[in-house]
Amino acid sequence: MKCVYEINAKDITELDCLGKGYFGVVLRGRWRSHQNVVINCAIKSLYQTNEELKAEISTMTQLRHQNIVKLYGAVLKESLSMVMELCDGGSLKERLLSKHKLKLLATSLLEYSKQIACGMKYLASKNFVHRDLAARNVLLSGDEKIAKICDFGLARNTSDNTDYYFKQSAAPLPTMWTAPEAIRWKKFSEFSDVWSFGVTMWEIFSYGQNPWEDCECYKVPNLIIKGVRLKKPAFCPEDLYNIMYRCWNIESRQRPTFELIEKILFGYHFKFGTY
Numbered sequence: 325m326k327c328v329y330e331i332n333a334k335d336i337t338e339l340d341c342l343g344k345g346y347f348g349v350v351l352r353g354r355w356r357s358h359q360n361v362v363i364n365c366a367i368k369s370l371y372q373t374n375e376e377l378k379a380e381i382s383t384m385t386q387l388r389h390q391n392i393v394k395l396y397g398a399v400l401k402e403s404l405s406m407v408m409e410l411c412d413g414g415s416l417k418e419r420l421l422s423k424h425k426l427k428l429l430a431t432s433l434l435e436y437s438k439q440i441a442c443g444m445k446y447l448a449s450k451n452f453v454h455r456d457l458a459a460r461n462v463l464l465s466g467d468e469k470i471a472k473i474c475d476f477g478l479a480r481n482t483s484d485n486t487d488y489y490f491k492q493s494a495a496p497l498p499t500m501w502t503a504p505e506a507i508r509w510k511k512f513s514e515f516s517d518v519w520s521f522g523v524t525m526w527e528i529f530s531y532g533q534n535p536w537e538d539c540e541c542y543k544v545p546n547l548i549i550k551g552v553r554l555k556k557p558a559f560c561p562e563d564l565y566n567i568m569y570r571c572w573n574i575e576s577r578q579r580p581t582f583e584l585i586e587k588i589l590f591g592y593h594f595k596f597g598t599y
């Protein structure tokens with residue numbers, strides 16, 4: 325594949341390890357760009373197959389949004405690595421759980437939710453389905469003020485078959501975040517991403533708790549079919565829980581779109597004295 329964003333390996337300097345993912349390690353690094361400017365970056369080296377990597381690259385290079393991690397390019401020769409924007413605040417999941425920093429205020433939790441909805445609205449407008457939206461796949465940057473959606477390893481463009489992408493790869497599904505129709509019939513769409521957004525928002529307002537923590541993974545789909553849902557997090561206002569709840573409608577088309585979710589979230593204001 326000849327990639328317009330191809331980066332020469334000699335323009336990359338690898339530094340320390342930022343994290344380990346399902347498909348490989350992510351290193352902090354520096355990239356001497358085509359304009360000869362040195363840019364701090366994150367380098368994701370992949371163990372996964374070339375085809376999956378290329379799908380991820382072609383997906384990410386098409387996306388430009390403040391709440392989506394930017395892909396600068398990829399080293400396709402000596403090694404297979406993606407060179408992307410460095411988000412030095414780590415993952416949202418880690419931040420929510422952090423005991424060493426000040427606990428996030430409810431206004432910050434709402435702000436992150438708004439930003440993720442904004443990024444997902446953009447993604448949907450480009451006919452992309454993420455398929456793995458979760459707090460662990462949201463990174464923070466800009467003094468932890470900006471949330472950026474990452475990890476498009478599972479994302480696919482749906483424009484070829486309009487609404488849905490029927491999953492073919494063998495990668496495991498994140499069951500606790502995945503919509504019932506995606507688990508049962510591999511039917512992925514903006515609406516299945518909306519389901520995952522509801523779970524992500526639940527993680528945010530639960531300060532990083534794992535969804536369905538006390539439940540065995542294989543039992544969750546059955547509980548969902550029976551109408552059981554994640555409970556309202558203790559400090560979450562009813563109106564915000566109501567948004568999550570609407571995201572978990574068993575009928576995918578009854579769920580709100582990201583456009584509507586964004587609109588509702590931007591119109592929401594905490595009542596004075598609540599927080």
Ligand code: ADP
Nearest residue numbers: 342343344345346347350366409410411415475
């Ligand atoms: P996975 O393959 O499990 O979905 P990733 O490989 O995308 O996860 O990322 C693993 C970890 O590396 C993340 O949890 C995060 O801590 C770190 N990381 C990934 N991308 C970046 C980035 N652009 N900037 C900073 N850290 C990153």
